[in-house]
Amino acid sequence: MFAIRFVRWCSLTLVLCAGVVHAGEYNEVLSIGDAAPVWSALPGTDGKEHALADFKAKSVLVLAFTCVSCPTAVDYEPRLQALAEKYAGTDSKVAVIAVSVNKVEADQLPALTKRAKEKSFAFPYLYDESQQIAKKHGAIFTPEFYVFDQSRKLVYMG
Secondary structure, eight states: HHHHHHHHHHHHHHHHHHHHOOOOTTTSSSSSTOOOOOOOOOTTTTOEEEEEGGGTTEEEEEEEESSOOOOOHHHHHHHHHHHHHHHOOOSEEEEEEEEOOOOGGSHHHEEEEEHHHHOOOOSOEOOOOHHHHHHHTTSSSSSEEEEHHHHHHHHOOO
C-alpha cells in the first residue's frame, strides 16, 4: 500500500516539476511496463560498488540520472535530497539512487565524492564511466528520472 501511494506521489511530483514523457514517444529504449535494465559494479561516492540487485528488498526504486555540470540538475539536488530524506531511509521500502555518466571532470567520481560529502546526500551517488547504464535506460537528459516498482517494472520516466 505504501509503495503504491509513494509511486503515485512521486509520479505526480515529477510530472509537475519536470513534465510528462510518454512511453515510447521520447525514449527509444524503454517503455512503461518494461523490466529494469540490469546493472552492476558501479562505483559510488561511498567507496562501494553498487548493483541493481543490491536494492531487491526495496518496493520502489527511483533512479535519477543527474550531474554537477548541468545547472538544471544542480537545481534539482535539494528536491532529490528531500525525496531521499523523506522516503528512502535505511529501513524504508524506497531506494533513491543518483547516477552520473558524464565524462567532464566535475561529473566524475572524485568530484562527485567531494560534493556528496559536502552536501551530505542521503542517497547513493554512482558513476558509470562507460555510460552503459544511461544507454540501457535511454537516458539523454539531466536530470532524468526512472521509477520502478517492486517487480522492477518501469512505472514512470521523465
